[in-house]
């Protein structure tokens with residue numbers, strides 16, 4: 001039987017490929033047959049990811065996505081793409097009264113401007129092929145924000161709206177654009193979020209996940225689906241992945 005769950009012959013760009021979900025997605029995309037272009041700022045950690053990829057032809061293109069000129073240069077240097085996975089992201093929780101423009105700019109730029117500008121630059125440079133698939137990593141907080149998460153949640157809500165707009169603008173070229181919205185996934189970002197919480201508070205939060213918290217491979221499996229021909233009829237969607245958290249806490 002021929003499975004539609006494959007990435008054979010596809011070239012996929014993954015941002016945030018030096019860590020967490022992006023690293024896992026890179027490893028899995030290569031295992032499913034893709035040629036992968038990896039980007040993030042940290043070259044050493046990108047090379048660590050590269051060293052774990054099956055197959056030939058993968059490469060790293062380090063880039064600071066806070067730099068608009070660097071984004072434009074990255075887009076110009078890119079091969080034609082069948083898939084893009086926007087994993088780069090940043091969380092810094094603060095109560096509303098502690099927000100200021102510098103803090104907002106850092107989060108909004110990393111989580112919203114950067115994927116939006118990179119998408120725009122790739123379209124402008126004609127690097128996104130017909131029938132390509134774009135995947136944006138949002139979060140359940142985009143629609144179900146928690147206390148202290150105003151900046152992150154707002155940046156993800158903006159990203160979801162952007163992803164839907166791309167879906168509608170490019171459907172005539174059969175280019176698809178979807179979001180994945182996970183709850184807590186065990187990555188360095190999870191560790192960073194846990195550091196700001198008392199152990200008991202974290203344990204209580206984790207106890208609200210009937211299926212436990214997520215692992216990078218749980219999200220990566222969904223990324224493979226959205227990139228593969230198996231999802232050729234799906235665009236403008238947002239997949240919640242939360243181990244049952246929202247069933248009892250939404």
Ligand SMILES: NC(=O)c1ccc[n+]([C@@H]2O[C@H](COP(=O)([O-])OP(=O)(O)OC[C@H]3O[C@@H](n4cnc5c(N)ncnc54)[C@H](OP(=O)(O)O)[C@@H]3O)[C@@H](O)[C@H]2O)c1
Pocket residue numbers: 015016017018019020021022039040041042043045063064065066086087088089090110137138139140181182183184185186187188189190
């Ligand atoms: N983990 C969770 O619980 C969770 C839940 C819901 C949604 N998400 C979302 O899933 C995505 C991946 O999260 P993760 O947990 O895998 O995070 P992570 O392990 O902290 O990785 C974040 C990645 O973003 C890259 N990055 C950050 N700022 C960048 C910049 N200015 N330029 C280029 N790259 C930058 C980092 O690379 P460098 O440091 O090398 O630049 C790193 O590869 C994020 O969008 C996050 O919001 C995560």
